Amino acid sequence: TTPYGKLQNVRITSPGAKIPLGLKPGPKRIVVTGGAGFVGSHLVDRLIERGDSVIVVDNLFTGRKENVMHHFGNPRFELIRHDVVEPLLLEVDQIYHLACPASPVHYKFNPVKTIKTNVVGTLNMLGLAKRVGARFLLTSTSEVYGDPLQHPQVETYWGNVNPIGVRSCYDEGKRTAETLAMDYHRGANVEVRIARIFNTYGPRMCIDDGRVVSNFVAQALRKEPMTVYGDGKQTRSFQYVSDLVEGLMRLMEGEHVGPFNLGNPGEFTMLELAEVVKEVIDPTATIEYKPNTQDDPHKRKPDITKAKNLLGWEPKISLRQGLPLMVSDFRKRIFGNSKQALR
Numbered sequence: 001t002t003p004y005g006k007l008q009n010v011r012i013t014s015p016g017a018k019i020p021l022g023l024k025p026g027p028k029r030i031v032v033t034g035g036a037g038f039v040g041s042h043l044v045d046r047l048i049e050r051g052d053s054v055i056v057v058d059n060l061f062t063g064r065k066e067n068v069m070h071h072f073g074n075p076r077f078e079l080i081r082h083d084v085v086e087p088l089l090l091e092v093d094q095i096y097h098l099a100c101p102a103s104p105v106h107y108k109f110n111p112v113k114t115i116k117t118n119v120v121g122t123l124n125m126l127g128l129a130k131r132v133g134a135r136f137l138l139t140s141t142s143e144v145y146g147d148p149l150q151h152p153q154v155e156t157y158w159g160n161v162n163p164i165g166v167r168s169c170y171d172e173g174k175r176t177a178e179t180l181a182m183d184y185h186r187g188a189n190v191e192v193r194i195a196r197i198f199n200t201y202g203p204r205m206c207i208d209d210g211r212v213v214s215n216f217v218a219q220a221l222r223k224e225p226m227t228v229y230g231d232g233k234q235t236r237s238f239q240y241v242s243d244l245v246e247g248l249m250r251l252m253e254g255e256h257v258g259p260f261n262l263g264n265p266g267e268f269t270m271l272e273l274a275e276v277v278k279e280v281i282d283p284t285a286t287i288e289y290k291p292n293t294q295d296d297p298h299k300r301k302p303d304i305t306k307a308k309n310l311l312g313w314e315p316k317i318s319l320r321q322g323l324p325l326m327v328s329d330f331r332k333r334i335f336g337n338s339k340q341a342l343r
C-alpha cells in the first residue's frame with residue numbers, strides 16, 4: 001500500500017483522548033503551522049519524504065505558496081489558509097508550531113498582531129494539542145535572551161529583555177509562548193518540546209525580508225552596497241536551514257522537553273559576514289554603513305552542549321559551505337533565467 005493507504009488504518013482520536021499519539025510508530029499526521037514559510041517549508045519536505053501526512057496551516061503573511069507548491073497533488077499534503085489567532089479543529093499526532101513572522105522588519109510591521117500570533121496563536125495550538133493528545137513543538141528563539149549578558153548563551157540563562165521596546169512584541173511574545181507551553185505541560189500533561197532557534201539562513205528566505213544574510217546576498221547579487229547597521233561589530237551565529245530541520249525533528253521524536261538551543265556556534269561580526277559574502281559572490285562588493293536599529297543585541301552565540309548530549313545533534317554545515325547553496329537559489333529568483341542567473 002502507499003503510505004497514504006496505510007494511514008487509513010491509523011486510529012482517529014476522539015475529542016478528549018489522552019493517549020499521546022506522538023509516540024505512535026509509523027507514518028504520522030502532522031500539522032506544521034507556518035509551513036509555507038522559510039523554515040517550515042524545508043521541514044515539510046523532510047516530513048513528506050519520511051512518509052508522514054502533513055497539514056500546513058498558514059495565513060501566508062510572510063510565507064509563500066511557491067515554497068510548498070511542489071507538494072500540491074500529493075494526497076499526503078494539505079495547505080489550509082488559516083490564521084492561528086483563530087481556533088482550529090483538526091485530528092493530528094504532532095504539531096510543529098512555527099507560525100510567526102521571524103524577520104525584525106516583518107514582526108515590527110504590526111507589533112500587536114505579532115503578540116497575538118505568539119500568545120493567542122500558541123494558546124490555540126496548545127488547546128488543540130490538549131484536545132487530541134498530540135505532541136507539540138514550539139519554535140522559540142534566541143531572542144528570549146535579549147541583549148545577553150552571558151556569552152555564549154546557555155539554556156539556563158534567563159536573559160536580558162526590554163519589555164517595552166520595539167522588539168518586545170517578538171521577544172516577550174516568544175517568552176510568553178514558552179510559558180504557555182510549560183504550563184500546558186505541567187497543568188494538562190501536554191507533551192511539549194521547546195526549541196530556541198538561533199539565526200538561520202538558506203534557500204527560500206524572502207529576498208527582501210530585511211534579515212542580514214538575505215540582505216547582503218541580494219545586495220551583492222544586484223551590485224548594490226551591503227548595508228551594515230551600526231559599526232558592524234555586533235555578532236550573530238548563522239545556522240544552515242537543513243541543520244535546524246534535523247534538530248527540530250530529533251527534538252520532536254526524542255524524550256526531552258527542553259528548552260534546547262538549536263544554532264551553529266560559529267560566530268561572526270556583521271563585517272566578517274560581509275567579507276564571506278564578498279568571497280562567495282563578488283570580491284568587488286562594497287559596504288555602506290547605516291544607523292543601527294533600537295535594542296539590537298550586541299552579540300549572540302549558542303552553547304549547544306545540551307543538544308549535543310541529549311539529542312545527539314550538532315550542525316554540520318559551516319557558513320562557507322551553506323552560503324553558496326542559498327546564493328544559487330537567490331540568483332535564480334532575482335534574475336530568472338537570464339545570463340546572470342547561470343553564472
Ligand code: NAD
Pocket residue numbers: 033034035036037038039040057058059060061062063064082083084085097098099100101102103117121139140141142196197198199200201206
Ligand atoms: P517565516 O516568516 O519565513 O515563516 C513564518 C510563517 O508563519 C510564514 O509562512 C507566515 O505566513 C506564517 N504566519 C505568520 N503569522 C501567522 C499567523 N498568525 N497564522 C498563521 N500563519 C502565520 O519565518 P521562519 O524564518 O521560517 O521562522 C519560522 C519560525 O522559527 C518562527 O516561529 C520564528 O520565530 C522561528 N525562528 C526563526 C529563526 C530564523 O532565523 N529563521 C530564528 C529564531 C526563531
Ligand code: UDP
Pocket residue numbers: 086087088089090123124125126127128129130131
Ligand atoms: N482550541 C483550538 N482547537 C482545539 C481545541 C482548543 O483552537 O482543538 C483553542 C480554544 O478555542 C481555546 C484555546 O485553544 O481558545 C485553549 O483551549 P483550552 O481547551 O486549553 O482552554 P479553554 O477553551 O478551556 O479556554
Ligand code: UDP
Pocket residue numbers: 103104199210211212213215216227228229230232234236270292293296297
Ligand atoms: N543587520 C545589518 N544589515 C542589514 C540587516 C541587519 O547589519 O541589512 C544587522 C542587524 O543590525 C543585527 C544583525 O545584522 O545586528 C542581525 O540582524 P537580523 O535582522 O538578520 O536578525 P536578528 O538577529 O537581529 O533577529
